[in-house]
Amino acid sequence: MILGYLGAGTLLAALVMGGFSALLSFWAGRRESAIFIQIGRRAFYAAAAMTLLGAVVLEVALLTHDFSLAYVVEHTDLSTPTALVAAAFYGGQEGSLLYWTLILALLGSASLVASASLSGRVAAYAAGILATILTFFLFVLGVVASPFDLLSVTPPDGLGLNPILRDGGMLIHPPVVLAGFASFAIPFSFACAALLAGRVDAAWITHTRRFALLAWSLQSAGLLLGMWWAYHVLGWGGYWGWDPVENVALMPWLATTAYLHSSQVQARRGRLRLWNFGLVIVAFLLVVFGTFIVRSGVVPSVHTFAISAIGPWFLAFLFICMVFSAVLLTFRSNLGAAPSPAPAVSREGAFLLQNLLLLGVVAVVLWGTVLPLVSGMLGTQRVAGAPYYERAAGPLFAALLALLAVGPLLPWRRAGWTTMRALRWTGVTAAVVLVVLLITGVRSLPALLAIPLAAGAGATVLSEYGRAALKRPQSILRRRRHYGAYLAHLGLAVVVIGIAASQFWQQEKDVTLKPGEQVTVAGYTLTYIGSEQRQLADHIEFISGMRFGEQTLEPSRATYAGLGGQALTHVAISTTPMADVYVVLAGTGDDGSASFRVFVNPLVTWIWAGGAVIILGVLLGNVGDRGVIAELATRRIPVTLPA
Amino acid sequence: MSRRSVAIGVGAIVLGSILLLSLAWGLQHAAMANPPVLGKTAPRLAIETPAGAQVRVWELQGKPVVLNFWASWCGPCVEEGGLLSEAASAHPQVAMVGADNRDTASAYEAFEQRHPHVYPAGPIVTGSYQSYGVAGLPATFFIDPQGVVVASFTGPLDSRTLDHYLALIEP
Numbered sequence: 001m002i003l004g005y006l007g008a009g010t011l012l013a014a015l016v017m018g019g020f021s022a023l024l025s026f027w028a029g030r031r032e033s034a035i036f037i038q039i040g041r042r043a044f045y046a047a048a049a050m051t052l053l054g055a056v057v058l059e060v061a062l063l064t065h066d067f068s069l070a071y072v073v074e075h076t077d078l079s080t081p082t083a084l085v086a087a088a089f090y091g092g093q094e095g096s097l098l099y100w101t102l103i104l105a106l107l108g109s110a111s112l113v114a115s116a117s118l119s120g121r122v123a124a125y126a127a128g129i130l131a132t133i134l135t136f137f138l139f140v141l142g143v144v145a146s147p148f149d150l151l152s153v154t155p156p157d158g159l160g161l162n163p164i165l166r167d168g169g170m171l172i173h174p175p176v177v178l179a180g181f182a183s184f185a186i187p188f189s190f191a192c193a194a195l196l197a198g199r200v201d202a203a204w205i206t207h208t209r210r211f212a213l214l215a216w217s218l219q220s221a222g223l224l225l226g227m228w229w230a231y232h233v234l235g236w237g238g239y240w241g242w243d244p245v246e247n248v249a250l251m252p253w254l255a256t257t258a259y260l261h262s263s264q265v266q267a268r269r270g271r272l273r274l275w276n277f278g279l280v281i282v283a284f285l286l287v288v289f290g291t292f293i294v295r296s297g298v299v300p301s302v303h304t305f306a307i308s309a310i311g312p313w314f315l316a317f318l319f320i321c322m323v324f325s326a327v328l329l330t331f332r333s334n335l336g337a338a339p340s341p342a343p344a345v346s347r348e349g350a351f352l353l354q355n356l357l358l359l360g361v362v363a364v365v366l367w368g369t370v371l372p373l374v375s376g377m378l379g380t381q382r383v384a385g386a387p388y389y390e391r392a393a394g395p396l397f398a399a400l401l402a403l404l405a406v407g408p409l410l411p412w413r414r415a416g417w418t419t420m421r422a423l424r425w426t427g428v429t430a431a432v433v434l435v436v437l438l439i440t441g442v443r444s445l446p447a448l449l450a451i452p453l454a455a456g457a458g459a460t461v462l463s464e465y466g467r468a469a470l471k472r473p474q475s476i477l478r479r480r481r482h483y484g485a486y487l488a489h490l491g492l493a494v495v496v497i498g499i500a501a502s503q504f505w506q507q508e509k510d511v512t513l514k515p516g517e518q519v520t521v522a523g524y525t526l527t528y529i530g531s532e533q534r535q536l537a538d539h540i541e542f543i544s545g546m547r548f549g550e551q552t553l554e555p556s557r558a559t560y561a562g563l564g565g566q567a568l569t570h571v572a573i574s575t576t577p578m579a580d581v582y583v584v585l586a587g588t589g590d591d592g593s594a595s596f597r598v599f600v601n602p603l604v605t606w607i608w609a610g611g612a613v614i615i616l617g618v619l620l621g622n623v624g625d626r627g628v629i630a631e632l633a634t635r636r637i638p639v640t641l642p643a
Numbered sequence: 644m645s646r647r648s649v650a651i652g653v654g655a656i657v658l659g660s661i662l663l664l665s666l667a668w669g670l671q672h673a674a675m676a677n678p679p680v681l682g683k684t685a686p687r688l689a690i691e692t693p694a695g696a697q698v699r700v701w702e703l704q705g706k707p708v709v710l711n712f713w714a715s716w717c718g719p720c721v722e723e724g725g726l727l728s729e730a731a732s733a734h735p736q737v738a739m740v741g742a743d744n745r746d747t748a749s750a751y752e753a754f755e756q757r758h759p760h761v762y763p764a765g766p767i768v769t770g771s772y773q774s775y776g777v778a779g780l781p782a783t784f785f786i787d788p789q790g791v792v793v794a795s796f797t798g799p800l801d802s803r804t805l806d807h808y809l810a811l812i813e814p
Contacts, residue, residue: 234719292666296666298669315670319663326659370666373666373669374661376665376668569719588801597721
């Protein structure tokens with residue numbers, strides 16, 4: 001019980017310090033008072049320290065099974081393994097909100113520590129905006145969704161963690177996604193601060209580039225881990241279902257991908273200043289929108305938390321953020337005029353087109369996500385299924401792939417006929433792959449577009465690496481950011497090939513077998529051995545063994561008696577570089593027979609491997625880099641416009 | 644301020660307002676709000692089969708009913724489809740109804756061609772999955788001959804679980 005009071009006390013102290021930091025930072029920024037700016041910043045650090053202490057208290061309460069706290073009772077029990085008890089910190093509504101707040105506080109502090117190079121006013125306003133966001137979250141934690149609420153009677157045991165969350169993937173997927181969400185607040189705060197202060201030069205981009213990259217990398221890893229988890233745990237043979245909660249994680253990632261590219265146009269050519277502000281703001285608004293969707297339960301999804309009272313608060317927060325951003329952008333819209341229109345066929349033209357296509361995908365996904373609400377409000381509720389997303393976003397993705405293949409070879413300013421020569425490897429590779437696909441009988445238009453274009457994009461990257469290695473090998477190390485980005489492009493091409501192959505050539509078969517009988521799917525033969533029942537610590541498992549070559553695959557079905565008989569499917573997967581053999585146990589009969597759904601999913605491993613290459617490319621290109629763009633930004637484009 | 648800026652601003656305000664209004668509407672009709680249907684008369688719901696016939700759950704009183712919410716894009720629903728078809732044949736006295744949920748017409752038709760239902764199934768034409776508090780698919784409701792929801796199950800059923808629930812509603 002003492003932990004409950006202690007935790008609530010620390011969060012209250014953090015709330016007071018956060019509010020104080022917000023008010024003081026705005027006031028001090030306006031007066032440009034160095035000493036008060038410093039005090040406001042330190043108040044933010046104090047709020048962060050208190051939030052960290054609150055998080056430690058909650059973790060201690062979980063690990064010591066303090067069942068006087070409602071949160072501990074609702075998300076753990078004595079039989080839950082220790083690692084999952086620790087992970088229950090972010091397994092429920094209140095705890096995950098505290099985790100979000102903690103990451104915001106820590107990353108916000110790091111960004112403020114590193115903001116010494118910025119003008120005092122921009123740094124102060126950024127602290128003020130960060131502290132305002134932090135204060136809002138602390139208010140919700142204190143008033144509406146406290147993880148430290150006490151029960152009037154302390155029960156002897158808890159209710160336990162949802163079985164679907166009892167998986168290794170769940171130990172890392174939610175914290176990475178949530179950390180990605182929280183980190184979008186840093187670029188947003190500095191962008192708005194620069195707009196408020198009337199400083200539209202690229203200094204804020206330089207300062208927040210690492211945080212934008214961090215947000216993007218965390219979100220990339222979070223999306224991939226989520227896909228991996230869905231594929232390995234949910235047992236439907238796929239990894240992406242256009243679920244509203246998947247959609248709301250994808251949208252900020254798309255907007256940030258657009259921003260990471262267009263910010264280069266500002267740094268190199270001084271264009272797209274207002275556009276970059278807009279993208280960062282849109283990315284954060286999409287994060288707040290996503291947080292609202294996940295936590296309010298307005299749309300049905302496998303991810304949503306139990307309904308709670310925080311929905312209206314997040315809706316109000318979204319409204320305030322939208323109005324604040326719109327007013328800022330409107331009043332500063334005169335500051336963003338570009339020197340002259342960008343030539344269409346050039347690197348900057350390609351970046352702009354890529355931005356428009358990415359925002360087109362965001363619009364498609366956003367519309368599909370809110371359609372049940374908009375149509376419901378107008379009378380008849382309609383829902384967009386996977387076919388809508390594939391039809392509407394498919395052509396945009398194809399155009400993006402074409403840009404991925406061609407864009408990196410276009411020069412800045414204006415492309416000439418010599419560019420055509422640079423494109424030869426790309427074109428030849430795409431054409432060869434297309435011909436091979438046609439010869440092998442592929443007639444699906446999406447496959448005939450996606451795979452040759454992805455192969456062309458891969459060829460572009462490899463030809464650029466080859467050219468550098470032959471002419472100036474040291475340039476690969478010197479221009480790490482450039483070649484790191486190429487590596488990320490290569491990873492993306494691999495991911496696309498994996499998605500296309502597993503999407504277009506997946507084979508499946510439903511069978512009921514008796515022991516000793518065989519099934520063959522896409523040339524892979526499995527033999528059913530027999531079923532058995534195992535009593536484990538907190539659940540019963542029905543396992544049906546399948547012999548596959550030298551391996552034994554054990555798809556199973558677990559039933560958790562302590563959780564009202566909730567059942568969970570455990571998929572068995574045999575992975576090879578070319579295909580996954582994926583077996584789901586659909587049911588067992590009294591005569592020893594078992595029903596299976598067997599999938600052969602080609603090249604799924606490429607998705608995970610390509611994803612790892614993307615993140616590796618971004619890390620290699622940026623960790624320890626001293627900021628080439630920083631130099632370019634300050635040297636070439638010294639733009640400071642009147643406030 | 645240029646005319647273009649004003650036009651963009653007005654467009655953003657209109658779209659933003661629609662978005663916020665729809666979110667506010669969503670809060671009033673939260674999909675996760677689980678209405679306490681257990682022990683109550685089954686909410687009104689009707690589906691339309693590919694042949695155009697309407698099957699109304701409230702008109703099936705006198706028979707035990709298994710109401711299964713599914714969708715063509717839902718893998719686990721396909722997984723349990725075979726089991727429900729077998730149960731429909733084995734328990735002819737039970738009325739099985741498949742309520743297609745959050746689907747597009749073309750995806751639904753393509754699905755029916757590939758995995759035709761042996762019992763009445765089709766899109767919901769009266770009522771909503773929300774009135775049953777369905778938050779994830781598949782979801783199955785077991786309704787006794789008096790029209791009262793006796794049990795519900797979220798996730799793909801296996802034969803043992805299905806038999807257990809069928810025993811609760813069969814006279």
